[in-house]
Amino acid sequence: MKPRVRHILQEWEQSQQRREAPPSLLFHENSKLTRPGLDELGRRIGRIMSEGLTKELARSWKCYPGHPQVELPRANLVLERGLQEVIVGRRSLRAFDPHRPVTLQELANLLQLSYGITGRLEDSGGTQYLRAIPSAGALYPLELYLMVQRVQGLDPGLYHYRVAHHALEALELADQSESMQRMEREWGMGSAPAFYLVVSALFARTMIKYRERGYRFILMEAGMLGQCATLLAECQQLHSCMMGGWLDDELNGLLGLDGSSESVVHVMCFGRAPREDAHG
Numbered sequence: 001m002k003p004r005v006r007h008i009l010q011e012w013e014q015s016q017q018r019r020e021a022p023p024s025l026l027f028h029e030n031s032k033l034t035r036p037g038l039d040e041l042g043r044r045i046g047r048i049m050s051e052g053l054t055k056e057l058a059r060s061w062k063c064y065p066g067h068p069q070v071e072l073p074r075a076n077l078v079l080e081r082g083l084q085e086v087i088v089g090r091r092s093l094r095a096f097d098p099h100r101p102v103t104l105q106e107l108a109n110l111l112q113l114s115y116g117i118t119g120r121l122e123d124s125g126g127t128q129y130l131r132a133i134p135s136a137g138a139l140y141p142l143e144l145y146l147m148v149q150r151v152q153g154l155d156p157g158l159y160h161y162r163v164a165h166h167a168l169e170a171l172e173l174a175d176q177s178e179s180m181q182r183m184e185r186e187w188g189m190g191s192a193p194a195f196y197l198v199v200s201a202l203f204a205r206t207m208i209k210y211r212e213r214g215y216r217f218i219l220m221e222a223g224m225l226g227q228c229a230t231l232l233a234e235c236q237q238l239h240s241c242m243m244g245g246w247l248d249d250e251l252n253g254l255l256g257l258d259g260s261s262e263s264v265v266h267v268m269c270f271g272r273a274p275r276e277d278a279h280g
């Protein structure tokens with residue numbers, strides 16, 4: 001092992017022994033389920049379910065009344081390669097083709113098949129809608145925003161995916177190229193992706209039911225959504241990269257989120273690879 005690496009590991013172990021656990025590990029400790037905690041949670045969940053609250057929460061989709069809507073085509077994905085080939089072939093891309101746009105159909109496939117409605121359950125309490133990825137308690141805490149630069153049929157700008165209508169709500173059509181370009185520079189993008197997918201979480205949707213444990217579930221679900229979206233891109237000869245270095249307050253502010261009840265939890269970008277014969 002290299003001396004520098006050994007030093008970093010020793011530092012980490014010493015800080016652990018001094019009980020300087022970072023807040024994230026304290027959070028992990030405090031959200032562990034114990035036997036009494038599990039019993040308590042079970043009783044509380046029983047009460048909440050009997051009130052029909054979870055169905056209400058699961059249907060509390062965000063929408064922006066009064067904003068123009070763009071209807072999306074229904075998903076029509078046809079796999080030209082097997083799943084194994086898609087998974088093995090996926091690689092993060094950081095420099096995109098600055099000319100060739102993504103089509104609205106490709107974007108619609110990606111949204112509907114990663115977080116759109118794919119099923120429903122009917123009972124006396126009403127309809128419960130189910131989505132493309134699993135969600136703890138079927139509560140679906142995530143909301144999807146798009147920062148669009150090159151998608152056919154869409155003006156560049158900021159959009160929200162209105163899942164119940166499978167449509168996009170245009171939130172801001174002002175030119176955002178300046179803030180996008182700055183972010184791209186900071187994020188080390190070679191050239192602008194066709195769009196960013198920004199995933200936020202409405203924490204209460206899941207945490208009212210699962211409390212601290214619910215926060216873990218929310219991050220798991222954002223990760224599942226990310227993998228689903230990245231593979232859907234790959235299936236359509238698009239490429240993607242996950243972004244870890246966003247400035248939380250800045251990005252929440254751009255989206256109009258308060259950053260506490262709803263906050264960005266995941267950012268990805270998508271686009272086409274530059275043509276191999278394109279030089280200069």
Ligand SMILES: Cc1cc2nc3c(=O)[nH]c(=O)nc-3n(C[C@H](O)[C@H](O)[C@H](O)COP(=O)(O)O)c2cc1C
Binds near residue numbers: 094
């Ligand atoms: C949570 C997360 C955050 C990431 N953040 C960035 C990032 O900010 N910039 C970047 O270029 N790549 C980022 N990546 C991509 C990883 O660097 C990449 O997945 C890794 O190098 C493996 O390569 P592959 O995706 O091509 O298999 C991120 C990946 C994940 C899962």
